[in-house]
Amino acid sequence: MTQFTSAAVPAPLLGRWNYRSWAAAAAYIALYVLCDWLSYVQPVLKLGITPWNPQAGLTLIFLLTVGPQWLGCTALASFLAELLVRNASPTSLLVLAASVWIALGYGGLAALLRHWHLDHHHPIRTTAAAAKFAGACVGVTIVIAAGYVVLFVASGVLPPEHALRALPKLLIGDLTGVLTLTPLLVSTRPWGAAPSVWRQHHWQLLGQLAVLILSVWLIFGLPVTLQLRFFYLAFVPVIWISLRWGLPGGLLATLILQVGLIIAVQDETPSPLIDLQFLMLTLSLTALLLGAAVTERAGVLQRVAMREAEQRALLTMSPDGVLAIDAHGRVRMANPAALELFGAGGGLAAATSLREWLPDLTLQEPVGRATLQGRRTDGRNFTADIAWARLDPPANAGFMVTVRDATERLRLQEEARERDAGVARAMRFAVAGELASALAHELNQPITALVSYLRASDILAAPFSRENERLKTTLGKAAHEAMRASEVLRRLRDFYRTGTLKREPVHLPTVCGSVAVAFQDRLRRANASLVTHMGGPLPMPQADAMQLEIVLHNLLANALDAVCHSTKARRRIELHVGGDAEEVFLRIEDCGPGVAPDLAGKLFEPFVTNKPDGMGLGLAISRSFIRASGGELTFEPSGRLGGACFVVRIPTRGPAES
Numbered sequence: 001m002t003q004f005t006s007a008a009v010p011a012p013l014l015g016r017w018n019y020r021s022w023a024a025a026a027a028y029i030a031l032y033v034l035c036d037w038l039s040y041v042q043p044v045l046k047l048g049i050t051p052w053n054p055q056a057g058l059t060l061i062f063l064l065t066v067g068p069q070w071l072g073c074t075a076l077a078s079f080l081a082e083l084l085v086r087n088a089s090p091t092s093l094l095v096l097a098a099s100v101w102i103a104l105g106y107g108g109l110a111a112l113l114r115h116w117h118l119d120h121h122h123p124i125r126t127t128a129a130a131a132k133f134a135g136a137c138v139g140v141t142i143v144i145a146a147g148y149v150v151l152f153v154a155s156g157v158l159p160p161e162h163a164l165r166a167l168p169k170l171l172i173g174d175l176t177g178v179l180t181l182t183p184l185l186v187s188t189r190p191w192g193a194a195p196s197v198w199r200q201h202h203w204q205l206l207g208q209l210a211v212l213i214l215s216v217w218l219i220f221g222l223p224v225t226l227q228l229r230f231f232y233l234a235f236v237p238v239i240w241i242s243l244r245w246g247l248p249g250g251l252l253a254t255l256i257l258q259v260g261l262i263i264a265v266q267d268e269t270p271s272p273l274i275d276l277q278f279l280m281l282t283l284s285l286t287a288l289l290l291g292a293a294v295t296e297r298a299g300v301l302q303r304v305a306m307r308e309a310e311q312r313a314l315l316t317m318s319p320d321g322v323l324a325i326d327a328h329g330r331v332r333m334a335n336p337a338a339l340e341l342f343g344a345g346g347g348l349a350a351a352t353s354l355r356e357w358l359p360d361l362t363l364q365e366p367v368g369r370a371t372l373q374g375r376r377t378d379g380r381n382f383t384a385d386i387a388w389a390r391l392d393p394p395a396n397a398g399f400m401v402t403v404r405d406a407t408e409r410l411r412l413q414e415e416a417r418e419r420d421a422g423v424a425r426a427m428r429f430a431v432a433g434e435l436a437s438a439l440a441h442e443l444n445q446p447i448t449a450l451v452s453y454l455r456a457s458d459i460l461a462a463p464f465s466r467e468n469e470r471l472k473t474t475l476g477k478a479a480h481e482a483m484r485a486s487e488v489l490r491r492l493r494d495f496y497r498t499g500t501l502k503r504e505p506v507h508l509p510t511v512c513g514s515v516a517v518a519f520q521d522r523l524r525r526a527n528a529s530l531v532t533h534m535g536g537p538l539p540m541p542q543a544d545a546m547q548l549e550i551v552l553h554n555l556l557a558n559a560l561d562a563v564c565h566s567t568k569a570r571r572r573i574e575l576h577v578g579g580d581a582e583e584v585f586l587r588i589e590d591c592g593p594g595v596a597p598d599l600a601g602k603l604f605e606p607f608v609t610n611k612p613d614g615m616g617l618g619l620a621i622s623r624s625f626i627r628a629s630g631g632e633l634t635f636e637p638s639g640r641l642g643g644a645c646f647v648v649r650i651p652t653r654g655p656a657e658s
Contacts, residue, residue, distance in 0.1 A: 021066045025073045028062040031055075032077035037085050039262055052258050053281060055081070056106070056174040057181025063110035063120045064186055071107030075099045094155045098148055105144035112136055124183050125299055130292035134285065137178045145171040170227060172277040179284040180258060184251040208244075211237045212253055216260035231279045238287050247291030254280075254287045254298070321403035325363065325388075329354045332398070341384075341405060343376040354401075358386065363399050366390040371406055382407055410596055447485050454479040503629070505540035506548060508577050508584060515552045516575070519560065528563050528571035530556070535578030541650040547625040548650075551633070554618045555588045555646050562592025562643055572641060583651045584630075592643035595635065603635055626650065 035055040040201040058325045078099035088095045113119055113136060124130050149167050152158035158166060198205060215233050234257055242250030248495050258280050315322050321338030323331050331352045339345065342357045354361065360372040374384035383406040388399050411656040516530055523530055556573065563571040568591050576587040595603065602608050606620045633652035 021070070024062065024066055025070060026143060027644040028058065029073060029077040029080065031058055033081045033084055034472075036081040040085055051275075052262060053170075053177040054181055054258075057101075057179075057185075058177075059106045060110060060113075060137075060178055060182045061185050063106055063191065064113060064182070068111040068114070071103040071110075074106055074472035075103035078102050094157065101147045102144060105140055105147070109136060109140040112140075120186050123186055124288075124292055124295075126296040127289060130183075130247075130288050133183065134288060137175060137182075141171055141175045141178065145174060146328060151484050169277060172281050176258065176277065176284050179281070179288055180251055180254050183288060184255065204244075207210045208237065208241050208253070209256075211240070212256050213260075214519045216257060220260065231275065234279065234283055235286065237281050239290065242287050242290040242293055245291075246295035247288070250287030250291035250294075251284075252486075254283045257283060268580040272312040282547060284469060285362060323354070323357075323401040323403065325354055325399045327397040327399055329363075331357070338403060341376075341403060342374070343378055343380075358384070358401075358403070361386060361388075361401075363388055363390075363401075374403065374405075383410055385409070447482055451479055451482045454482055502544050502546070503542045504545060506543050506545045507532055507540055508538050508586070511545060511549050512552065512575060512577060512586070515549055518553070519556055524558060525574075526560060526564050526571065528560060528573060530573045530575065532575045533577065535576075538577065538579055538584060539652045541579075541584050541631075541652050543629040543631070543650050544625070547629070548648075551622040551625050551648060552586065552588075554622050555648075558618065558646075559588055559592070559644070562590050562594075564592075566590075566592050566643070572642065579652070581652060583649050586648040587645060588647075589641050589645045590643040591641040594637060594643050600635065604633070 032055045035058055036053075039052050039054055055077075059077070063071060063074065076099075082092075082095045082099065083090060094431070110119075112131065116132060116136075118124065118129060118136075120132050124133055145167055148170060149158065149163050153163050155161055215237050218233050219231060238250060238253050238257070241253040245252075245450060261276055261280060281489045315335035318335055318337055321341045322333075322337055324333035326332050329347060331354055334342075334344070334348045334352075339348065344352075354363075356375070358372065358374055361370065369387045371383065371384070371385050373381050375381055385404040386401065386407045388401040391398050391400060512532055512534075516532060519530060556575070559573045563573060570591070572591050574587075574589045576585075578585055599608065604619050604623045606617060619633075626633045626648055629650055631648065634647050634649075636645050636647065
């Protein structure tokens, strides 16, 4: 459609005003003249002042549709109506001025309504828009009617004493036509569904039409109509139809009544014209405002229904459980995810309390989050992440609660913590290995020098050995231990640098005897005993004897520390050695307090210890040594002595042999 513009130079007619606009203009002029002729009853002094002026509403529809720039067609239509209907002179300047005045008035009203977006693109759908439209029409029609009457009074055609009587009749006639026809025909969209509405509700529509016809007959058809004035009967069908069909239905009912009015007052018999005009105006305003309210309500209900449908779809698709809680703590609604989460597969039971599913949840704050225990219908508990919010007014008497099963989240968090802890332990163990390698490298040279000094001391003490034989024995033992320490450091350095070990057949009785001898002094001071049980003929496993000796030394040291804290009268440590053709084992048991259950599962992890001054590396290093030989170091409670039991298992054949 052509849009109104304030450009100083208009576009070419054929470009800006297309053939559709010209066709609409021609149809408008013809309909204007026809409506003026049909409604020209009981005029004031043969002027265009009649009970109802539908051409006013038709004019406003035309200007709203094609644009106020077509107001020249309005002036032409009004001028032709004066010529053809009221036989005015073609050279009458009064008729021309009146036509131009009407065109300017309705052109200005159309521009104002288009500026307010009350045109064919934006039909009236709310009471606010209806009130705004009615107010603008009242103001402009007053100006148009006043100017029209002033023109005819000034020219002497209308006597001044008839001016006040003609003004309200012209004003109400134009206003009634505008309020009835313009909102009804300004948009064709509501009428697109008319055929389907007729097919579905034709009996109801026929009944409402019959009531309208009956109302017109009661108002105008009875002989006593002027005395009884049954005008108020017209409101019954108008209100009924407006409530049922909204704005289009109410205005259509008013149009039918106004056509009945025109038919009823065709004769020249006196009738209360001003009363009928006020009746039609009141009916038009009633249908406009009430119909707009019903249409607005229907639109709101449609939007609410659409929003509810969207919310139902969202709740159905939501992977989280959603609960609607009323003011009494009862579950009013639960989506499928919530029913599945709480095990209510049969649906939501009546009067289900929130405490049955979330016993620890208290809805006191308007908004909140929490992690607490939920309870399924079968009594099983689970950890749930909860979030809730109070409903906004006017439905502020309840809460919306979302529930998510936190079991998987907590499991993943625990796994992440364990991985982080494992990485941290591995890093610390690697640092400890690097430190041990560095210490072995740095201490190797001083210990080598110490061995040299001890051997020199042995040579220097040779002349005195006859006087004190223990001196030579002591120096020999010191040199032997220093050489052993040097060998241990060298092996540790090689293991942490390259992971290699010296595999050789290990004679277990010799290794165990050597370690037992080294512990004799500590056992005596602790008032403890070490009992060694050797099995039958033992095969000789392929392992690193030095590392196996370090492992036994560490395990016996831990056992001795444990029995020192024992309250038993006899402090006892047992070393069992046995095996078969496949593997050999060494079992170290003690009568100490044992290992706490929370430490039993992570004894061999680096930096895990129950000793106040321990580093937690001994068992981790020991297991690394045994696994490097293809064996395993495990822990189990001691059944005989009541303390701890560590078992070393080493295969008799190395990895290459197997």
